[in-house]
Amino acid sequence: MEQNVLITGSTGFIGQHLLYEQLPEYIKGHKQGKIYLLIRRQDGRDGAAFIRGLLQNAWTPDFLQQGSVSHAMDYIQIIEGDIRDRDLAKMLKKHIPDRVRLQVFHSAGSVNLHVGQAAEQDVFHHNFLGTQSFLHALQSYDCRFMFISTAFSSGIRTGLIDDHVLRSPSDVYRNPYEQSKAAIETMIQAYGAKKQMAIQIARPSVVVGRLLTAPLYYTSKFDVIYGWGRFFWMMKEKNTGDGIRIHINPSSGMNIVPVDYVAKACLRLSRTNRSQLNIVQTQSIHHAEYLSRILDAVGFTNYAFVDKKPIDLKGLEKIYYRSVGSIFSPYLTGPCYEYDTSALNQIMADIPPIDIPASIEALLQFAVAHHFEEQQIHAAWSRAQAACHGS
Template identity: 30%
Template sequence: MNIILTGATGTLGSQILFSLLESRWETLEKIYLIVRKKKRVSEHIRIMTMLDSDSAPAFIRENRNELTDKIAVVDAQYLLRPDIFLQKGTRYYFIHSAGFVNLSVNPETKPEIFKENLTLTQDIFRVYKDYLAKFIYISTAFSIGKLDGLLDNNYIEKEQSEYRNFYEASKHAAEKYLVKAGQEANIPIQILRPSVLGGNIMDSPSFFISKYMVFYLFAKFFYKRPTSEFVRIQANHDSKLNIIPTDYAAKVVAKVFDTDVTQLNIVNSKGTNIFTGIAKILETVNFKNFKLTQELMDTASDFESTLEQFYYETIGVHLTPYLTAKPYEWDTALLESILPIPKYNLEDYLVATVEFAKNNGFRNQRW
């Protein structure tokens, strides 16, 4: 088996790489990692640094030399030149995990977001078409936009009316393009959609995540802020925060990518109540002067403090559409049949993940 993986140094991509190396050890012939150079650090050194890090699973560190024989690191400048590093006549599983996560609603950001998430995906599929055994696209469980109720795995045929941001819209557009293009080229397409990613729950180190995003940014924003300033946080009391541990999501990808599953939401079967979750996050970072409310705040005259205004002008712009969303949940029957979701206390997990991030100064991994 030969695999191509993009995003191998990313939050989910790195864990997918670890899971593939461990679970597909015997059948894996070669895995091609398409990686960007970072400043003066080569793509090869970035991958080796990641494999040698304390955050890598024990299996990876203990079998590093043997594993590196199965890895080919490719400079990302050759992403659209597969003829340079792939062999004609060989068929590859392409797992496209790289993506541009930007929740901005500023119209000026739309071209860049669509270029990174849609146009690049289209270009990749076109140039790799003759090499593919299958194309696996890592999307997001929120690509369907503003819906409520119980969601199943089929987003492609669902009617959609409104997206919360250009990120959701671009990912959904990429999904639709791939399904149509795959049918025309007779190439199997698989769409995998993880929910909000949190720290490890199955692997060591516990609660580790390589990059702090989404609810972590919320925690980081209020960490060490002066509690003398009062902040009201708008949220829908009936909504839930759905977090899936990154190591679990990666294991699902590694387990399902060569099956006949066509669409799969990798989400938690349960969610943490928004009001409870926000309160737990803020208490963990020791921010106490807040109030959770369902009241709308639309104008500057509504702000009760400078900090409150700053919140709504920065991360609040991106997060409020999710915090105020109508309640919805996902049907996880198919997911559970592939790999049962670990059982753990959601609130304890949320506190532990934020505590882990706080203890590490909310610093992302440098590889």
């Protein structure tokens, strides 16, 4: 079968795993065509060398370690550009033939969980306007367009959340990021209907390191719950001795999913006619359970969970509630909800259940071992790039 694939955000965490999952099909000859990677230009970064580094480093998936990087690169073409470029349509036309069906995975965008005008402008320009521009650039292609959204685009709601949240959109969101994702979903559905473009929306929940594909626990981004853990790791390193009362909703929890599961689910979703899919675990984990495991992993012991925010804030508490707490408290104190995973369970029927709680400490220990510094992960890519150039 001949099919070209276009991935945005391939230098990001989910994007690189979308690449990892696609490559074997082309290398083994199950698909004909190429994988095109739209990579934003950065000073001092060679896009092709960066991707070669992703394919040959200590954390490259084992299933890709057997083959030649040069052979794998035969199926990849780098397009340096931005989804907001005015000449993007011309650039894509130059590199990607429009006679072959094109599968698009759009995962590029800003993950800015802050509130306020600056954050609102950031996600509006990078996420909403960027996606809008990207769609217009694809008008001449016969393509299926998958948008990697977030399970939190459903906004703040209670009860069981199904895949078709757009039927009853929320009017309450925790931050502009969630709201921008919901707005994009509405926009691309309308665009697809108008232009007769097949649209799919994949909504992963909180994404963590690999738990299905060796080497396990790898992540290239220390954000979201890693960022929460990093705060307490830093406080432990400062050894102030301060304790903290952490405000949570004891009856609620967080849905956490590994990145390799997300990538596999996206690929399988692309082979169906489903328009929307929440990529989540069957059950969320109570906040007290996974947060205590994070704190154990980073070695912070002087804490207590409380169901009301303390009024008499002390030293460390003041720092927490005006920094990471201001970002994460809306998630930790929100109402109880779960997801309907019946469709996802069918698509992923052969994947064994993942014990997320039992893996939390190992996931955070990976972060601690790298001092929560993404530069340490990128340094391994740089060494791999140097080795590639030297060979």
